[in-house]
Amino acid sequence: MNEPAQPAGRGDPADPTDPAHGVTTGAVARRLGVAPTTLRSWDRRYGIGPAAREDGRHRRWTPGDIAVLQEMCRLTASGVPPSEAARAARAGSVAAAPPAAPSPAPARQPGSGNGLPLGDVRQECRGLGRAAVRLDSPTMDEMLGSLIGEYGLVTTWEEVMVPTLHAVGRKWETSGDQYVEVEHLLSWHVSTALRRVSIGALSGPRASAPPILLACVPGEQHTLPLEALAAGLAELGLPARMFGAAVPPEALDQAVRRTGPAAVVLWAQARSTAHHALARHVAETAWGVKGARARTTVLLAGPGWAGPAPAPGMLRPGGLREALGLLRGLCEAATAPAGGGGAAPQRS
Structure with a gap:
C-alpha cells in the first residue's frame, strides 16, 4: 500500500524541511515521530526549543536544534525523566561539534529508539x-x-x-x-x-440496510480489530451492532434471529479459539415467513480462521479494507429493490 505524501506546513513560505531556512515544528514532529504539542511543551517547560524564530513568532528548527531533540527523545524513551533528559540533551549539544545538516528522514527506517x-x-x-x-x-x-x-x-x-x-x-x-x-x-x-x-x-446519514453484527467467538478476548471495523462501518454510514468479546453461542443465535442481519462478522485471533461449528450454525440460521426465509453471510475475520477455503455462505476478508468493501456490498444487496439487479438475500 502506497504511503500518503507528507504535506508541507500550512502557510510556510519555504520548504519546511530545507535546513537553509530552518525546519518547521510540524516537519520536525513528523521526522521524529512525536506530537507538535510535545515539542512546544518541551520548549516551554525545559528550554528545548529552536535557537531562532522567523519574524519573532514562527519556530524554525536548525540541524543543531534537531540533534538536541533527537537526544531528548532517546533519553526519555529509555526512561529518563524529561527534566533530566533536557539538561543532558542541552549539555551534550554544547560539548558536541556542530552537526552536519541532516537529509530528510525516509518514511520507513529500521529501529525505533524505544526498545x-x-x-x-x-x-x-x-x-x-x-x-x-x-x-x-x-x-x-x-x-x-x-x-x-x-x-x-x-x-x-x-x-x-x-x-x-x-x-x-x-x-x-x-x-x-x-x-x-x-x-x-x-x-x-x-x-x-x-x-x-x-x-x-x-x-451523519445512516443506511436503511439491516445491521451488521460484530462478535468475537467464545473464548476470544481480542476486540480491537472489531472496534476498528465498527469505526469503519460508522464512517460509511452502515448500521452495526458491536457485541464485543467472547459472545456465547446462544446469545449470538438470538441476536441473529432478532435482527435479521445483512452480515455477521466473527473474529478469532487464534486457531484455538476459531469456532467453526458456530460459524456454520450462523450461516445456516434462517428467519422470515415460510417460502421467503432468509439467511445471512458470515465473515470469518482474523488469523484464527486460516486454512481451507470458507464454506458456502461464508467469506474470509484479508484485512480491514477488504472487509469494509465486502460489507458495503452486502448492505447494498440487502437494500436493492426486487428486480433491480442487486444480489438477492440467501433463501432456504
Whole structure:
C-alpha cells in the first residue's frame, strides 16, 4: 500500500524541511515521530526549543536544534525523566561539534529508539512507540487523532496502530512481566481513538440496510480489530451492532434471529479459539415467513480462521479494507429493490 505524501506546513513560505531556512515544528514532529504539542511543551517547560524564530513568532528548527531533540527523545524513551533528559540533551549539544545538516528522514527506517522490535515501519510507529514506552497519554491521544485525520482510519489502523501494538506485544512476551502497562495503556488509547471515530460519524446519514453484527467467538478476548471495523462501518454510514468479546453461542443465535442481519462478522485471533461449528450454525440460521426465509453471510475475520477455503455462505476478508468493501456490498444487496439487479438475500 502506497504511503500518503507528507504535506508541507500550512502557510510556510519555504520548504519546511530545507535546513537553509530552518525546519518547521510540524516537519520536525513528523521526522521524529512525536506530537507538535510535545515539542512546544518541551520548549516551554525545559528550554528545548529552536535557537531562532522567523519574524519573532514562527519556530524554525536548525540541524543543531534537531540533534538536541533527537537526544531528548532517546533519553526519555529509555526512561529518563524529561527534566533530566533536557539538561543532558542541552549539555551534550554544547560539548558536541556542530552537526552536519541532516537529509530528510525516509518514511520507513529500521529501529525505533524505544526498545520495541518495530523493524521496517512507518516513521509514525516509532513516535507512537516512544510515547507508549514513556506512558505519555496526552501524546498518544493527540498522535492517534492527528493520524486518523491526516491519513484516514484504514491506513492509520493497518500501517501505524497494528504494527505498534504487535511490537509492544512481542516485547511483553519476551520481557517477562515488563511492558504489561505499556500494552494496556496503548490498547486503551487505540480503542479510545477508534470509538471517537464511531461517535463522530453517528450524526451523519445512516443506511436503511439491516445491521451488521460484530462478535468475537467464545473464548476470544481480542476486540480491537472489531472496534476498528465498527469505526469503519460508522464512517460509511452502515448500521452495526458491536457485541464485543467472547459472545456465547446462544446469545449470538438470538441476536441473529432478532435482527435479521445483512452480515455477521466473527473474529478469532487464534486457531484455538476459531469456532467453526458456530460459524456454520450462523450461516445456516434462517428467519422470515415460510417460502421467503432468509439467511445471512458470515465473515470469518482474523488469523484464527486460516486454512481451507470458507464454506458456502461464508467469506474470509484479508484485512480491514477488504472487509469494509465486502460489507458495503452486502448492505447494498440487502437494500436493492426486487428486480433491480442487486444480489438477492440467501433463501432456504
